[in-house]
Amino acid sequence: xxxxxxHLMAGEMxxxxxxxxxxxxxxxxxxxxxxxxxxxxxRFVLLAARGSSDNAALYAKYLVEVLLGMPAGLASxxxxxxxxxxxxxxxxxxxAVSQSGFSPDLIDSTVAAREAGAMTLAxxxxxxxxxxxxxxxxxxxxxxxxAAVAATKTYTAELLSLFxxxxxxxxxxxxxxxxxxxxxxxxxDQASAVESLVPDLSATNVALITxxxxxxxxxxxxxxxxxxxxxxxxxxxxxxxxxxxxxxxxGADVAVLGIVPEGQGGVAISxxxxxxxxxxxxxxxxxxxxxxxxxxxxRPVAEEVAPVVEVVPFQLLSQRTSVAKGFNPDxxxxxxxxxxxx
Amino acid sequence: xxxxxxHLMAGEMxxxxxxxxxxxxxxxxxxxxxxxxxxxxxRFVLLAARGSSDNAALYAKYLVEVLLGMPAGLASxxxxxxxxxxxxxxxxxxxAVSQSGFSPDLIDSTVAAREAGAMTLAxxxxxxxxxxxxxxxxxxxxxxxxAAVAATKTYTAELLSLFxxxxxxxxxxxxxxxxxxxxxxxxxDQASAVESLVPDLSATNVALITxxxxxxxxxxxxxxxxxxxxxxxxxxxxxxxxxxxxxxxxGADVAVLGIVPEGQGGVAISxxxxxxxxxxxxxxxxxxxxxxxxxxxxRPVAEEVAPVVEVVPFQLLSQRTSVAKGFNPDxxxxxxxxxxxx
Numbered sequence: 228x229x230x231x232x233x234h235l236m237a238g239e240m241x242x243x244x245x246x247x248x249x250x251x252x253x254x255x256x257x258x259x260x261x262x263x264x265x266x267x268x269x270r271f272v273l274l275a276a277r278g279s280s281d282n283a284a285l286y287a288k289y290l291v292e293v294l295l296g297m298p299a300g301l302a303s304x305x306x307x308x309x310x311x312x313x314x315x316x317x318x319x320x321x322x323a324v325s326q327s328g329f330s331p332d333l334i335d336s337t338v339a340a341r342e343a344g345a346m347t348l349a350x351x352x353x354x355x356x357x358x359x360x361x362x363x364x365x366x367x368x369x370x371x372x373x374a375a376v377a378a379t380k381t382y383t384a385e386l387l388s389l390f391x392x393x394x395x396x397x398x399x400x401x402x403x404x405x406x407x408x409x410x411x412x413x414x415x416d417q418a419s420a421v422e423s424l425v426p427d428l429s430a431t432n433v434a435l436i437t438x439x440x441x442x443x444x445x446x447x448x449x450x451x452x453x454x455x456x457x458x459x460x461x462x463x464x465x466x467x468x469x470x471x472x473x474x475x476x477x478g479a480d481v482a483v484l485g486i487v488p489e490g491q492g493g494v495a496i497s498x499x500x501x502x503x504x505x506x507x508x509x510x511x512x513x514x515x516x517x518x519x520x521x522x523x524x525x526r527p528v529a530e531e532v533a534p535v536v537e538v539v540p541f542q543l544l545s546q547r548t549s550v551a552k553g554f555n556p557d558x559x560x561x562x563x564x565x566x567x568x569x
Numbered sequence: 570x571x572x573x574x575x576h577l578m579a580g581e582m583x584x585x586x587x588x589x590x591x592x593x594x595x596x597x598x599x600x601x602x603x604x605x606x607x608x609x610x611x612r613f614v615l616l617a618a619r620g621s622s623d624n625a626a627l628y629a630k631y632l633v634e635v636l637l638g639m640p641a642g643l644a645s646x647x648x649x650x651x652x653x654x655x656x657x658x659x660x661x662x663x664x665a666v667s668q669s670g671f672s673p674d675l676i677d678s679t680v681a682a683r684e685a686g687a688m689t690l691a692x693x694x695x696x697x698x699x700x701x702x703x704x705x706x707x708x709x710x711x712x713x714x715x716a717a718v719a720a721t722k723t724y725t726a727e728l729l730s731l732f733x734x735x736x737x738x739x740x741x742x743x744x745x746x747x748x749x750x751x752x753x754x755x756x757x758d759q760a761s762a763v764e765s766l767v768p769d770l771s772a773t774n775v776a777l778i779t780x781x782x783x784x785x786x787x788x789x790x791x792x793x794x795x796x797x798x799x800x801x802x803x804x805x806x807x808x809x810x811x812x813x814x815x816x817x818x819x820g821a822d823v824a825v826l827g828i829v830p831e832g833q834g835g836v837a838i839s840x841x842x843x844x845x846x847x848x849x850x851x852x853x854x855x856x857x858x859x860x861x862x863x864x865x866x867x868r869p870v871a872e873e874v875a876p877v878v879e880v881v882p883f884q885l886l887s888q889r890t891s892v893a894k895g896f897n898p899d900x901x902x903x904x905x906x907x908x909x910x911x
Binding site for chain 1: 612615619620621630631635639641642643644645646647648651652654655656657658661674774775781785793796797800802804807808809810813814815816817818833834844848901902903904908910911
């Protein structure tokens with residue numbers, strides 16, 4: 228696909244500030260969407276997605292719970308596609324998140340949700356896709372064609388779109404997100420801090436990425452990116468879940484990466500990272516916390532939008548570790564850009 | 570803790586048939602509980618748990634979606650404990666699943682859920698625990714003291730309890746589960762088939778466990794057990810999620826374990842395992858499917874209760890791989906029996 232391995236991915240990462248700015252410029256579209264959702268008065272939000280978009284959905288779940296005070300869940304598409312469940316979904320807002328809008332399980336789940344009484348919303352990079360066609364509401368993230376298999380600009384575009392939609396549902400104006408494009412541009416400039424982590428990460432057999440709260444979605448996306456581009460066994464655990472079992476894995480032979488934003492999520496993860504250090508692990512940190520030692524520092528933004536910024540160093544890290552290990556992050560083994568699962 | 574490593578865990582695994590039989594004998598308690606839930610008429614179910622109990626909660630989520638046709642979600646305790654979210658939970662059944670009933674985040678989440686209007690149910694091995702005390706409804710899984718850190722009998726007891734509760738909510742009599750204790754006893758006898766997998770699993774750097782539908786919870790619990798007892802980097806992915814990225818990890822150096830029950834979940838996972846074989850992975854299978862090659866065969870039971878049976882070979886496998894690697898599965902490094910997270 229590419230001559231220089233990782234060239235496509237690097238180019239698409241670099242587009243993120245402008246993609247995100249364009250989304251912020253479409254606040255009136257977001258407001259109109261939120262008004263239509265408001266008329267339906269949902270009481271519960273279900274999110275359905277796969278791959279990187281599933282991590283964006285996880286982020287949105289926290290937003291819905293914290294900012295809207297509404298219960299939310301991640302739908303299991305196989306309940307519908309494998310077991311033909313037909314749940315009763317009156318008062319449910321069903322949000323499908325998909326870059327391509329082509330995966331049959333998401334399309335089938337959306338059709339089933341609509342027939343079950345839900346209000347359906349597609350957040351997608353293709354407003355002409357079958358998923359968009361089956362959804363009552365559509366938000367086009369407008370990230371432009373993404374050619375690298377590993378999602379980067381579409382992931383951050385999904386995050387910001389979901390934040391603006393949820394924020395608008397509580398009559399917000401999206402102002403917390405205004406500094407995000409600049410903070411992302413700044414994060415893209417942290418390449419030398421990122422480079423300093425590549426040798427250790429290329430050599431380790433296992434990486435473990437941990438965070439709490441909003442940043443847990445970042446940990447999941449960072450792990451997925453390292454798995455798919457660098458073939459590195461990278462795990463993501465919430466800080467609390469880590470202490471309930473997987474901490475047994477942690478030792479001198481495991482690289483631990485902690486995400487430490489300024490705010491409650493950063494405060495909550497710090498004792499977990501201390502525990503990993505006591506067990507001999509090499510712990511590195513990414514984030515904006517002013518009270519913790521940070522290896523790759525990003526600019527502080529409002530904590531609820533920090534995941535849009537803090538994933539960027541992990542994109543860089545994945546791309547560079549992949550290349551350092553002799554792979555091509557633009558076209559990982561066994562993957563195509565659009566995955567069709569049923 | 571023990572003289573012979575793994576002695577406690579082996580003993581507790583062996584108690585499972587009688588623990589499960591005792592739960593089946595308490596159908597009248599289950600029916601009473603379901604009647605009280607029925608009077609509340611929930612429209613959504615939220616589940617909160619940590620560690621192995623979180624995998625039991627994942628299983629229950631599928632049960633609620635498929636058997637009750639009701640939307641369900643896994644609660645993120647940190648929304649409440651870290652960000653102080655106070656969601657509106659009228660019409661919500663909030664189920665906390667916890668062996669010990671002592672984890673502060675689950676207790677706090679339960680209190681917050683009750684104050685927000687939810688009906689709260691604790692499924693726990695300690696009916697005198699603080700979690701039980703804060704819950705309006707309690708189901709005591711009655712598994713007896715579990716001394717090994719790695720949960721075994723309390724996990725299968727939670728699964729069966731949750732099945733019977735959900736089944737009773739649809740006026741079921743639990744009859745699908747009657748053969749489960751015998752099938753578990755039979756699975757405990759498959760030690761020689763399990764032993765044949767131990768050398769490969771002790772030698773591999775990465776294991777990947779995959780399934781679809783109900784059995785996805787089994788994959789998650791199997792991976793957690795291998796991580797915590799054998800310090801083996803073991804991943805769990807739903808078959809669909811695997812194809813959306815992590816498949817890049819699969820190759821000759823990765824051990825793939827697939828769960829193939831008789832039924833729809835087994836049919837859905839088979840093409841995913843074929844794809845892993847094409848990529849050169851050594852694929853081994855656990856389950857009851859009559860149409861697939863199975864390495865560790867368990868007795869077929871109704872698909873919705875198959876996870877209670879099919880996890881047993883993975884318990885044996887974890888315990889033996891742990892001992893083969895020179896660890897003590899009864900007391901993994903860095904873990905205590907009761908984990909207190911906030």
